[in-house]
Structure formats: C-alpha cells, structure tokens
Amino acid sequence: MGNIASLLGGGGPMGGSPMGGAGGAGGGGAPGQPDSPQAEQDLQTAIRALHSFMQTEQDDQDKTVAAKCLASLQGIMGGRAAQDDAALGTTPAHKAVRRATQSAQQGQGY
DSSP states (O other), X not given: OHHHHHHTTSXXXXXXXXXXXXXXXXXXXXXXXXXXXXXXXXXXXXHHHHHHHHHHOOOHHHHHHHHHHHHHHHHHHHHHHHHHHHHHTOOHHHHHHHHHHHHHHHHHTO
8 A cells, every 4th residue: 555655656665756756757867867787778779760750751841840849859868967077176278178178089080
C-alpha cells in the first residue's frame, strides 16, 4: 500500500515523490546530466536527424516546425553544457581557450 501512496504523492517507502524516488521528476541522475549515456546519445541522434530532415524537406512550414524542435533540443544540450561549466568553475577565459583549441584542431583535420 505504501508504494501506491508514494506513486500518488502521499509518501511511503519510495521517497514521497510522485515519480517514485527521492530524485524528483525523472531518472534520478545529477541535475543537468542525462539519466543514462543512452539518453545523451539519443538526444544527439535526434538533433542529427532533424538537421537531415531540414536539408531534404521541401515544405517551408514543416521546416519551421523542425527548426523549433531543433532549437528546443539544442537548448537542452546548451543547458547541460552551462551546468557542467558552472560545476567545473569554467571562466570566460577557459571557454575562449577551448574554442580556439577546437578551431585549430578542426582546421588541421584532427
């Protein structure tokens, strides 16, 4: 009976969260982090699929909808990156060095 109560938000052995567990709404991972490595991979796959769709689709209205979806997915990725940077204490100077290094590596074909 405690499990039913906890699922309905009434407390019990599963922690009191309506989603079951003390972690709140969802998979119980760290805030800003995917619930599993597969979740991160699926997110990246969805972004690549929307890019591909937008390149091949002819209907402008469908492209607009896809662009909105893509922006939402990229917002998830950006939010996670911002939380990672904050947790690591990354400063704007660190970000500039990272961008410069990535640009140099891409220019050299790494």
